[in-house]
Amino acid sequence: MAAIEGSVRALSAGGRLPRRVLLVAVVVAGWMLTTWFAGLRQGLLFLVGVGLGGALASVAFGFTTGWRVWIRQRDPTGLLAQFLAISLAMVVSIPLIATHPQELTGAVGPLSVSLVVGAFVFGAAMQVTDGCGSGTLYKAGLGNVISIAVLPGFVAGSFLGAAQLDWWLRLGSLGPLTVQQFIGTRLAVVAQLGVFAVLSVLVWRARKQLHTRWQGRGIFIAAVVLAAFALANLVVAGQPWGIVYGLGLWGAKIASALGWDPSGNAYWGRAPQLAQIAAPLVDDVTSITNLGLLLGSLVVALWRGQAFPPAAPTAAQWIASIATGFVLGYSARLAFGCNIGAYFSGISSGSLHGWVWFACAFAGSTVGIRLRERLGFKG
Amino acid sequence: MGTPRRRTAFAALFWVVFTLLVLADWVRGAPLHNRFDEPLPWALGSGIGSDKGAHCTAVPRK
Numbered sequence: 541m542a543a544i545e546g547s548v549r550a551l552s553a554g555g556r557l558p559r560r561v562l563l564v565a566v567v568v569a570g571w572m573l574t575t576w577f578a579g580l581r582q583g584l585l586f587l588v589g590v591g592l593g594g595a596l597a598s599v600a601f602g603f604t605t606g607w608r609v610w611i612r613q614r615d616p617t618g619l620l621a622q623f624l625a626i627s628l629a630m631v632v633s634i635p636l637i638a639t640h641p642q643e644l645t646g647a648v649g650p651l652s653v654s655l656v657v658g659a660f661v662f663g664a665a666m667q668v669t670d671g672c673g674s675g676t677l678y679k680a681g682l683g684n685v686i687s688i689a690v691l692p693g694f695v696a697g698s699f700l701g702a703a704q705l706d707w708w709l710r711l712g713s714l715g716p717l718t719v720q721q722f723i724g725t726r727l728a729v730v731a732q733l734g735v736f737a738v739l740s741v742l743v744w745r746a747r748k749q750l751h752t753r754w755q756g757r758g759i760f761i762a763a764v765v766l767a768a769f770a771l772a773n774l775v776v777a778g779q780p781w782g783i784v785y786g787l788g789l790w791g792a793k794i795a796s797a798l799g800w801d802p803s804g805n806a807y808w809g810r811a812p813q814l815a816q817i818a819a820p821l822v823d824d825v826t827s828i829t830n831l832g833l834l835l836g837s838l839v840v841a842l843w844r845g846q847a848f849p850p851a852a853p854t855a856a857q858w859i860a861s862i863a864t865g866f867v868l869g870y871s872a873r874l875a876f877g878c879n880i881g882a883y884f885s886g887i888s889s890g891s892l893h894g895w896v897w898f899a900c901a902f903a904g905s906t907v908g909i910r911l912r913e914r915l916g917f918k919g
Numbered sequence: 920m921g922t923p924r925r926r927t928a929f930a931a932l933f934w935v936v937f938t939l940l941v942l943a944d945w946v947r948g949a950p951l952h953n954r955f956d957e958p959l960p961w962a963l964g965s966g967i968g969s970d971k972g973a974h975c976t977a978v979p980r981k
Contacts, residue, residue, distance in 0.1 A: 576954070577950075577952070578950070579952040579958075579960075580957055580960035581959075581960045581961065582952070583960075584960050584961065636963070640963060640964075642966070643962050643963055643965060643967065643968065644963060645974070647974060647975070647976050648976055649975075680933065683926065683927070683930030685926055688929065688930065688933045705979050706980075716976070774963075775961050775962065776960065776961040776962060776963075777962060778965075778967075778968070779962075779973070780974070782974045782975045783975070784975045785973060785975045785977065789973075797947065805979075807977075807979040807980075810977075810979070812973060815951065816973060818948065819948050819950060820944055820945040820947075821941065821944050821945075821948070822941070822945060823948070825973060826973060826975075831941070847930075848923065849926075850923075850926070851926065872975070873975075876975055876976045876978075877975035878975070881975030885975075886976070893976070
């Protein structure tokens, strides 16, 4: 990618092609290749991923940072933007899934012991590495060395967490439950909007920090864009936006290539998983949005001249990042998703597991922030 | 890793390795896609059920 950046600069300097035209050309080439080799639907999902990565990277829309600045400084901006994005996605997603149950599936996970443990641990780990599911991907895409170090462990952890999920579920599970099961579709939308409204008022009234890192309306515009692309993901893929399944699948593919037989495993031995392991990852709807997200964040960062941010981690921080990446992946699978699959898509599908995830991960974040400070990470 | 050149080299290495892995996976994989029998580009309105096993909320078999 350094070669690409160098080429872009050289061509721009020569006046032959504007730098930004070349960046658009890279995206178009990626879309055309994906469409040719994996089909129209995968091509569209690649573009959805590019849009998601671009929206995240353009304003540093961090779920992790949004929580941390609230816990530390009582800056409500990041949390409010998250609530806005999820609310906008939810008011369309829940009715759409209810009226098209054969074609669209919600992100509904079971209420289980594994969910509580996994979400708490994930919340702590994401503060240590300063990146949740989406944050790790988009920062790795734009060249953040810590996030790049986190990613391999995230992949391995997601794979192993899914492989051992049956054991964790035996500790206790109520099964998947949605708000609309209890009060119907319309009331579920109203009730969830009400909860977000109350939470928004509470965090706004408790605010202390007025000089936020997110200046202007950018983060709220990004929230609207994220909701729009998340809805596009639902309409095109037939399921809500997710990240961690794709990372686990990459791990399963690597393990399979090294000789592991997935057929005996309770998770990876299911027919849909076996088919996905055998197929190219560009055929998987989650993996292709992940690929698009990585590229979209890089393109936006290069466009704005913000790629490859400064970082000089110590040896301890390197080791902590790699190890915590594994914990992130493993815990996300126990919790049936990360901040995207569980928090964003779970709540916007009306799944109760999304709310439990939010509460447990937020509690975990308060612990993770102290760990982060102890390890000497900045920010 | 503190110098811009090292950071850029590290990120470039990541992208090169990642691209090679995607290419190797594509060469090794058995494509599900038949470009001469494309489904509708979007699930909504297609009349075809979505793949219920490929999301973070999928559970193991019992």
